[in-house]
Amino acid sequence: MKKNLLSVFAVMVMILGLVLTASAEEGVTDTEIHIGQWGPQTGPAAPWGAVARGTDAYFKMINAEGGIHGRKLVHHYFDDAYNPAKTLAGVKQLQEDIGMFAYVSGVGTAPGLAVKDYLMERKIPWLGPSAGSRHWIQPPNKYLFNSYPLYLGDAQLLCKYGHETMGFKKFAIAYQNDDYGKQGLEGAQKQLDKYGLKLVEQIPVNVADTDMKPHIMKFKKAEAEAVLLFVGPGHVARLIGTGKAMKFNPQWFSTTTCGDHPLMMAITKGLYAGTISAAFGMMDPGAIGIGNKEDTNNPSLPLLAKYKKEAFDKFAAKEERWGMTFTAGIGYVEPFVEALKRVGRDLTREKVVAEMEKIKNFKGIMGNVSYAPFDPNDPLCRIGQQEVFLVRAEADGTSTILTDWFTTDFIPMEK
Amino acid sequence: MIEFLQMVLSGIAVGSSYALMGLGMVLIYKASEVPNFVQGEMALLPVFIAYMLLSSYGLPYYIAFPVTLIFAFFLGGILEFAVLRRAKEPNVLGLIIITIGMEMLLLGFVSWKFGADQRAMPFPISSYDSIIIGDIFISTLDMLTLVVALFIMLILFLFFRFSKIGVAMKATQQNENAAALMGIKTNQIRMITWGISAAVGSVAGLLIAPVLMEPYMMWDPMLKGFAGAVVGGMTSLPGAVFGAYIVGVVEHLFGGYVSIEFKSVVAFVVIVLVLCFKPSGLFARHYVKKV
Numbered sequence: 266m267k268k269n270l271l272s273v274f275a276v277m278v279m280i281l282g283l284v285l286t287a288s289a290e291e292g293v294t295d296t297e298i299h300i301g302q303w304g305p306q307t308g309p310a311a312p313w314g315a316v317a318r319g320t321d322a323y324f325k326m327i328n329a330e331g332g333i334h335g336r337k338l339v340h341h342y343f344d345d346a347y348n349p350a351k352t353l354a355g356v357k358q359l360q361e362d363i364g365m366f367a368y369v370s371g372v373g374t375a376p377g378l379a380v381k382d383y384l385m386e387r388k389i390p391w392l393g394p395s396a397g398s399r400h401w402i403q404p405p406n407k408y409l410f411n412s413y414p415l416y417l418g419d420a421q422l423l424c425k426y427g428h429e430t431m432g433f434k435k436f437a438i439a440y441q442n443d444d445y446g447k448q449g450l451e452g453a454q455k456q457l458d459k460y461g462l463k464l465v466e467q468i469p470v471n472v473a474d475t476d477m478k479p480h481i482m483k484f485k486k487a488e489a490e491a492v493l494l495f496v497g498p499g500h501v502a503r504l505i506g507t508g509k510a511m512k513f514n515p516q517w518f519s520t521t522t523c524g525d526h527p528l529m530m531a532i533t534k535g536l537y538a539g540t541i542s543a544a545f546g547m548m549d550p551g552a553i554g555i556g557n558k559e560d561t562n563n564p565s566l567p568l569l570a571k572y573k574k575e576a577f578d579k580f581a582a583k584e585e586r587w588g589m590t591f592t593a594g595i596g597y598v599e600p601f602v603e604a605l606k607r608v609g610r611d612l613t614r615e616k617v618v619a620e621m622e623k624i625k626n627f628k629g630i631m632g633n634v635s636y637a638p639f640d641p642n643d644p645l646c647r648i649g650q651q652e653v654f655l656v657r658a659e660a661d662g663t664s665t666i667l668t669d670w671f672t673t674d675f676i677p678m679e680k
Numbered sequence: 681m682i683e684f685l686q687m688v689l690s691g692i693a694v695g696s697s698y699a700l701m702g703l704g705m706v707l708i709y710k711a712s713e714v715p716n717f718v719q720g721e722m723a724l725l726p727v728f729i730a731y732m733l734l735s736s737y738g739l740p741y742y743i744a745f746p747v748t749l750i751f752a753f754f755l756g757g758i759l760e761f762a763v764l765r766r767a768k769e770p771n772v773l774g775l776i777i778i779t780i781g782m783e784m785l786l787l788g789f790v791s792w793k794f795g796a797d798q799r800a801m802p803f804p805i806s807s808y809d810s811i812i813i814g815d816i817f818i819s820t821l822d823m824l825t826l827v828v829a830l831f832i833m834l835i836l837f838l839f840f841r842f843s844k845i846g847v848a849m850k851a852t853q854q855n856e857n858a859a860a861l862m863g864i865k866t867n868q869i870r871m872i873t874w875g876i877s878a879a880v881g882s883v884a885g886l887l888i889a890p891v892l893m894e895p896y897m898m899w900d901p902m903l904k905g906f907a908g909a910v911v912g913g914m915t916s917l918p919g920a921v922f923g924a925y926i927v928g929v930v931e932h933l934f935g936g937y938v939s940i941e942f943k944s945v946v947a948f949v950v951i952v953l954v955l956c957f958k959p960s961g962l963f964a965r966h967y968v969k970k971v
Contacts, residue, residue, distance in 0.1 A: 309894075475901075476694045478694070483940070502798070502891070503891060510810040511817055534808070
């Protein structure tokens with residue numbers, strides 16, 4: 266009899282254990298939340314590795330403040346060298362060996378596309394991809410929340426300001442021969458169509474290109490007054506430098522990817538001064554005022570100043586540089602952290618998605634972020650931030666605010 | 681016409697840095713009979729050392745640059761002595777793999793030690809000033825690169841023609857066994873060749889770095905230099921130089937008149953065409969082995 270009772274008790278304990286295991290969310294324990302991220306720490310895109318390191322310092326700051334509802338954020342980031350095959354292998358390894366609750370950021374369109382289906386099929390939330398690609402929101406996915414303003418929007422505002430405020434009529438573009446550059450090209454064309462203008466020259470730049478003389482010759486021949494640079498920081502430096510050497514001095518316009526003015530001034534040996542670039546945050550035009558200057562090394566935004574003191578100074582490596590790339594790694598994941606706080610102790614993926622959908626006009630160190638309940642026909646329900654503003658690089662490395670926040674139009678991909 | 685002349689001049693200007701890389705590759709190919717894929721990184725590490733000497737230690741250019749070239753010379757020699765020479769019964773494929781391995785090692789070291797951030801090296805002349813003749817321009821840095829490339833070619837010509845070591849190097853390259861029988865220390869000669877090659881490549885690196893420095897900066901010049909060397913003939917020093925200029929000019933003309941999008945790959949199309957129609961290259965003597 267006693268033996269039978271023991272057997273029944275053991276079976277009940279096992280069943281209870283199974284039930285409890287089944288209800289526990291993957292990647293969440295009593296004391297920890299496991300979060301994955303990829304990013305290039307080596308290879309040609311390695312300067313963007315600071316995004317993951319920024320996120321890491323931010324999570325460490327949160328943990329030092331006691332975590333979220335008693336749980337520490339355990340950040341697992343790996344180097345994919347901007348190689349989509351490595352991104353997929355790394356995500357599979359993290360997911361199948363440890364089990365992540367969610368993924369955050371992740372640099373690049375191509376690496377992100379390599380893992381998007383894998384994550385979405387498993388209903389694993391992915392929040393704040395570090396690339397302004399339309400692929401994240403068109404078609405929208407229930408578990409994928411964008412926060413980076415689309416590159417299309419940069420082009421719209423740059424052309425609008427260039428034409429309406431500065432009076433330029435002859436626009437040209439150098440665009441990286443990929444999703445990033447082509448979005449810039451499309452955004453510029455659509456905006457210029459509104460004024461009855463056409464790009465006078467559009468030149469693709471391959472990532473491996475180092476010699477920009479033929480590009481500048483074409484711009485010169487087309488007599489471009491304003492040139493949009495939808496390329497990486499290195500190519501921006503080469504184009505502006507070659508332009509200076511060839512006595513071609515148009516108004517240069519650049520994107521959020523080249524908004525780190527101290528860095529751009531250093532790599533162009535000062536030639537970046539006067540360049541107008543789009544910005545998605547790290548300063549607030551409303552608070553600073555149009556025409557006033559901001560020094561990103563000494564931020565006026567109180568929240569950013571706090572991150573510099575509490576996250577960067579305390580948790581970044583000694584050789585890390587405080588700059589836009591590092592801070593972007595914080596900005597992309599702020600809405601996710603907000604959702605984790607709102608969910609409370611009883612944490613599940615579905616509850617995080619539900620809280621993310623309730624986020625309206627959330628303001629961290631970037632622009633306003635809003636989501637809406639999932640609608641498979643509405644890309645805007647997952648777009649996050651749609652506003653950007655313009656700044657001009659100054660010779661002392663500061664940035665002058667040129668416009669207020671501008672809400673950009675979403676241009677759907679043509680089928 | 682002006683446009684055409686500008687493209688040709690720009691092609692020659694960019695071809696000068698390819699020529700320096702090509703010269704380095706041919707020197708090693710003649711000595712060790714291996715296409716040297718570590719050529720770019722043998723220049724990369726010294727360039728970053730130069731940056732460190734200038735930026736962190738505040739040394740003047742006239743000290744930092746010579747020290748860099750001496751470092752490059754020793755680096756090349758050490759790589760030959762410590763790695764390549766240790767290969768047991770090496771075949772060409774094995775040697776190529778060794779150079780690729782060394783390339784990854786040096787690239788990894790530079791990325792780890794100096795970081796991946798882009799930067800520009802301080803330089804005595806501006807990277808962005810130019811000389812304008814009529815409607816044609818050349819940047820002062822490109823002009824300097826052109827002059828330096830021609831000067832190094834002249835020095836190498838005189839060195840191989842008149843110096844004892846240069847003649848010994850030529851003898852070793854032509855027939856190693858016969859050279860050894862004549863009392864030439866062929867191992868030492870090979871080591872010196874690697875050292876000179878690294879120093880020549882580093883000159884190219886020092887002239888590229890004022891525009892932009894990053895761990896992958898030597899990859900494109902190395903490939904284009906290799907393309908130039910193949911076009912000119914892997915065993916001909918003047919051939920490597922002319923081949924590099926051909927690559928530079930063809931690239932620019934193709935970019936200007938046909939397609940900028942495919943400008944970067946046209947060098948490799950040139951390689952394929954040359955290898956199809958003149959496999960030993962345009963300037964090398966065709967080597968016929970008698971049975």
